[in-house]
Amino acid sequence: MAARLPSWAWVTGLTVGATAAVVFLAVQADHGPHPAAAAGKPSASASAGAHASAKPETPAGPPELPGDSGDGRRIVYSLGAKRLWLVDATGKAVRTFTVWPGTVDPGPGRYSITVRTxxxxxxxxxxxxxxxxFTKASGVNIAFSNALDGASPPPADGKKLGGIRLRKEDGAALWSFGDQGTKVAVVS
Known part of the structure; x- marks a missing residue:
């Protein structure tokens, strides 16, 4: 007469077997051929026999520091890109982020932080x-800041506002970087 195995032994055996099978298949898949994504987009006239180049695309990073932004340690504000760069004394951008400009823009030029609150x-x-x-334009003080609650600014409703708003973590980084007298370069 055969001895009967308890149900927990069957469940354990099946679980171990299934796990081993999954591990085996994962190892096999890792050693097999891998599909490569084609670079570029096919054109509307691409034929079934045409192949795209195997050259990988360079991942898009943050925009480069504008070349006309001066030199040395500074804050660079691009009006067109709605972006700030924090630049160290060697001229290397150490951080960059987007901003929400107010309704009154400063003119392109060189300024410095005059008051910190x-x-x-x-x-x-x-x-x-x-x-x-860092400046005044059209009778409006222009300043960088972030909302205490981290929210983006609501629409201005026709008000003249010079606040250039940042995300909370970006505001803290700018505050640590820019003391009174820190240069600010505003570019188009």
């Missing part, structure tokens, strides 16, 4: 922090 209420009624003033 830890927190206050912005002219749009939003509580802001890390406020760094």
């Amino acid at each position: 830890q927190s206050l209420q912005g002219s749009d009624g939003v509580e802001i922090e890390h406020v760094m003033y």
